[in-house]
Amino acid sequence: MSFLADKCTFCELTESVLSACRPFSCGNEDLDDFFAHDATRYAHFLMGKTYCFRLVKDPGTIVCAFTVSNDSIRIYDLPRGRRDHMKRLTHHEKPLRRYPGVLLGRLGVGAEFAGRGIGSKTLDFVKGWFYSSENKTGCRFVIVDAVNEPRIVSFYERNGFHPLFSSEEQEFLYTGGKKGEPVDLSTRLLYFDLLELQKSDS
Numbered sequence: 414m415s416f417l418a419d420k421c422t423f424c425e426l427t428e429s430v431l432s433a434c435r436p437f438s439c440g441n442e443d444l445d446d447f448f449a450h451d452a453t454r455y456a457h458f459l460m461g462k463t464y465c466f467r468l469v470k471d472p473g474t475i476v477c478a479f480t481v482s483n484d485s486i487r488i489y490d491l492p493r494g495r496r497d498h499m500k501r502l503t504h505h506e507k508p509l510r511r512y513p514g515v516l517l518g519r520l521g522v523g524a525e526f527a528g529r530g531i532g533s534k535t536l537d538f539v540k541g542w543f544y545s546s547e548n549k550t551g552c553r554f555v556i557v558d559a560v561n562e563p564r565i566v567s568f569y570e571r572n573g574f575h576p577l578f579s580s581e582e583q584e585f586l587y588t589g590g591k592k593g594e595p596v597d598l599s600t601r602l603l604y605f606d607l608l609e610l611q612k613s614d615s
C-alpha cells in the first residue's frame with residue numbers, strides 16, 4: 414500500500430492546476446517560490462517539466478512536486494577512479510564522453526506530509542518512470558544536485574543515490590574551486606544508476 418498510489422492523482426503542474434490548489438509549501442522558501450512562480454515558465458521554454466501528486470479526496474491539496482529535465486554525467490570531467498568506475502558500467506563499442514540521465518532538479522514534499530515516506534516513494538516513482546520501456550530516450554541515471562545538508566544528503570543515500578565525487582574537497586576542486594580555498598559547497602551531486610532496477614526485476 415502506498416500513499417501516493419492509493420490516495421493521490423498525478424499530473425503536470427500547470428497554471429490551471431496551480432490556480433485550483435492551495436499554496437504549496439515544503440518548508441524551503443526558494444523551492445516554494447519556484448513551484449508557485451517559475452515552474453510553468455520553465456515548462457514553456459522546455460527547460461524543465463514539473464509534476465505533482467494531489468490528494469484524490471481534496472484535489473486542492475498538493476502533496477509533493479518535482480521538476481525533471483534532461484542531463485548527463487560528463488565522465489571525462491570526473492576524477493580518475495570515478496571515471497574508470499563509470500567506464501566499466503557500459504559497453505565500449507564507441508566510447509561516450511557523456512552518459513545520459515535525467516536531472517531531478519527540484520523535489521518538495523508538503524510540510525504537513527513530510528517524514529512519512531512520501532519523498533522516498535516519489536524517488537521510486539521517478540526511477541520507475543525513466544527506467545520504463547515507455548521512456549523514449551536512453552536514460553541511465555537519475556541525477557540530483559542536493560542541498561548540502563546532512564539530512565538531505567542522507568535521504569538520497571538511503572534511497573540508493575551515490576555521491577558523484579567521493580569527498581566534498583574533490584567535488585569542490587572538480588567544480589571550479591581553487592586549491593587552498595576553504596571548501597564551500599552549497600549542493601552535492603548524487604546519482605542513481607537505473608540499471609539497479611534490473612536487479613530488483615529479476
Ligand SMILES: CC(C)(COP(=O)(O)OP(=O)(O)OC[C@H]1O[C@@H](n2cnc3c(N)ncnc32)[C@H](O)[C@@H]1OP(=O)(O)O)[C@@H](O)C(=O)NCCC(=O)NCCS
Pocket residue numbers: 439440441444520521522523526527528529530531532533534558559560564565567568
Ligand atoms: C527532503 C524531502 C523531500 C524528504 O521528503 P519526505 O517525504 O519527508 O522523506 P521520507 O519520509 O521519505 O524520508 C524522511 C527523511 O528525509 C530527510 N529529510 C530531510 N529534510 C526533511 C524534513 N524537512 N522533514 C522530514 N524529513 C526530512 C531525513 O533524512 C528524513 O529521515 P529522518 O527522519 O530519519 O531524519 C522533504 O522533507 C522536503 O520537501 N524538504 C524540503 C525541501 C527540500 O529540502 N528538498 C530537497 C532539495 S534537494
